[in-house]
Amino acid sequence: MSTVQQEVDERTNLTASNKFELLLFRLGGDSNGNQNELYGINVFKIREIVAMPPVTPIAESAPYMMGVVNLRGEILPVIDLPGLIGCTPKTGLNILLVTEFARTTQCFAVEAVDEIVRLDWNQVRPSAGSYADNTITSIARLDNDVHGTRLVQVLDVETIVQKFVPSKETPPSGNDMAIKLTSGSVILAADDSVIARSIIQKGLEDMGLPYVMTKNGKEAWEKLQELAADAEKENKPLREKVALVLTDLEMPEMDGFTLTRHIKTSNRYNSLPVLIHSSLSGSANEAHVKSAGANAYVAKFSPPELAAKIREIL
Incomplete structure (x- = not known):
């Protein structure tokens, strides 16, 4: 119980200081597997990380929708994140990121998980709006402002999920x-x-x-x-x-x-x-x-x- 409370307190302290935690992962590179860049997603959106389980394909599913998995009795959709972004995994799709946000739960298949880093939002800059068909929302600088800093592309997972599960609700009108x-x-x-x-x-x-x-x-x-x-x-x-x-x-x-x-x-x-x-x-x-x-x-x-x-x- 004390450990859980400590985690809650630590997260509260993060949000009180314009900071957050980013999970870094890799999707692969070009068609030859080169240029394996870092991508990121806010840790708050990650429910769990598991080794890739068997995926059941679904008939007539959308492009890059791999199918569904059965995780402890819960049937969840699996999105081929490298395919969607345009990357080629060199070692295959090895890891499943189970995410929970915007009233939805879904899985992203990735090549590898790297680490979790703690950043200040000042280290994150908006993307130019043209990266990967608007699937990149911002660019994070891991080493702050030093020359040659490592860069992470932060995914706009809300936009990605809406492509597969668009909201059917409409606001009242009149x-x-x-x-x-x-x-x-x-x-x-x-x-x-x-x-x-x-x-x-x-x-x-x-x-x-x-x-x-x-x-x-x-x-x-x-x-x-x-x-x-x-x-x-x-x-x-x-x-x-x-x-x-x-x-x-x-x-x-x-x-x-x-x-x-x-x-x-x-x-x-x-x-x-x-x-x-x-x-x-x-x-x-x-x-x-x-x-x-x-x-x-x-x-x-x-x-x-x-x-x-x-x-x-x-």
């Missing part, structure tokens, strides 16, 4: 769901995932809510300061410029925990409601959200729940 904000006020949103931004934008548009979309906490924080300065120049309350901050948790440069704490510990901004919208689910993560001072939490991806929570807060 005049009964429309929310009228003060003229000139917007929803300030932050998310580094391509698919998440598209779902958020669609939901806000369906609700008739104007918004400003940013790609990480740092962008959102800078935009918030800009909007606050505009409000002061116009001698208006900040809430007439920003009605709500909607933020993801995992983001390069500044995560959602840090963004939330910046807002809630500032006399200038603490009146703003903050809604966390994250693929990191579970009671431990919800406890972390509360400790940061957010007003509410919604797990990805459920447009009806997100719309209902926004409506409740506003």
